[in-house]
Amino acid sequence: MKRFKWEPVAALVAVIALGLWLVWGPSKFPGIGPLREGARTVELRIGNDRGVVEIVDDGPTFRLLFRDGSASAVMSAAELERVIPGGVVQELAAQRANWLFRIFNITGWGSLVWIAVGLGGQLAFSGRMLVQWVASEKSRRSVVPEVFWWMSLAGGAALFAYFAWRQDIVGVLGQSSGLVIYARNLRLIHKQKGRDRRSALRSLPSGPAEGADGVSDGGAGAEVEPRPGSRGRAGV
Helix, strand or coil, rough: CCCCCCHHHHHHHHHHHHHHHHHHHHCCCCCCCCCCCCEEEEEEECCEEEEEEEEECCEEEEEECCCCCCEEEEEEHHHHHCCCCCHHHHHHHHCCCCCHHHHHCCCCHHHHHHHHHHHHHHHHHHHHHHHHHHHHHCCCCCCHHHHHHHHHHHHHHHHHHHHHHCCCHHHHHHHHHHHHHHHHHHHHHHHHHHHHHHHHCCCCCCCCEECCCCCCCCCCCCCCCCCCCCCCCCCC
């Protein structure tokens, strides 16, 4: 079996690592100033402005920080309740940092169902490229197996649902056209298989040829019964 070249594998790992660093590494809001010691944050969006609520559990005390660099004064829970409903403030104070919520940018356990849908779709979507890559490496030419289109359709449908839940218009538009194209390719493959089967059936050899009276001649070397009244073989 021919070995894979290491350069494409290394490039794939490097791109994945870069993507993870861009998502989880630097702050989403580089304009936000330094946090207080021991503070944790919860994302905040007011209209078109985005930022974080800085929470220090000792008190607790709160501060609103925005991506343009502006920040509110440090507020107690009672002071924050003047601008935010009390139930929300209590939930913020009771909430503890959850690395799983932070990684997937969610606020509750129920959202993990949609995260699973999105991850499953992305797994199928990425896996299809690995399948196509392996098939091409084996053939030493570009090959697109049928399973590639099935994985594309399944992954695209899952990602479409996930992006719709996220209300991500870019993701929804990106998957919409793909779903139609994947389904159409599978339909064309199915129709071509049907034509190939019919062509193979037509090319099959026919049965033994029949004579004019509908009786098979039986092929060369077969003995023929003499008819009544006819003469037998010579010399008999």
